[in-house]
Amino acid sequence: MSVQAKDIMTQQVITASPDSTLKEIASLFTTHSVSAVPVCDSSGKVIGIVSERDLLRPFEKTIAQRRDWWISVLAEGNDLAPQSVTFIGRDQHRATLLMTSPVETVTEDTELAELAEIMSRKDIKRLPVLREGRLVGIVSRADLVRAIATSSPD
Structure with a gap:
């Protein structure tokens, strides 16, 4: 019997909504x-x-420099109204x-070798593991390594 995604996936998946903020996701x-x-x-x-890498993207130096440039363009040499500064900084x-x-994504019956191939x-x-188009689990690299370590030779 081969190992499939359903055998090693985490079933209680933490998710975010499309409107979740950076702070809310970091909190998750x-x-x-x-x-x-x-x-x-x-x-x-x-x-x-959304991964940790994705959360760090808004803080990259080039993005911060671009934001600072836009603030200076908007200000046109004048101070911005306090409510504008608050909005831009939010x-x-x-x-x-x-x-x-x-x-x-994969389905529950995706085999271990294919999971490893896709990730690599x-x-x-x-x-993410789907059943009929809906999320039912997630398989991580750590799950694969654990499965490899505990599997018996064929």
Whole structure:
């Protein structure tokens, strides 16, 4: 009997909504000790995934420099109104802007070798597992390693 995604997946998947903020997603990561969350619409369909790497993107130097440039353009040498400064400085990053999409997914019957192949070829660390188009689990690289370590030779 071969190992399939359903045999090794985490079934209680922590997810974010498309409108989740950067802060809310970071809180999910720390509260649940995860490094990524699938983003699901109201019907439970996976529309993206946000990882720790995605959360750091808004803080990259080039983005900060671009934001500073826009603030100076908007100010045109004058001080911005306090409410404008507050709005510009506020975290406007939502899951839909941070997430990677489309997401590579698998089904419950995807075999271990194929899971490993997809992760290796696509350089990804986790695969949402779907049943009839809906999220039912997630397989991480750690799940694969655990399965390999505990499997009996064929």
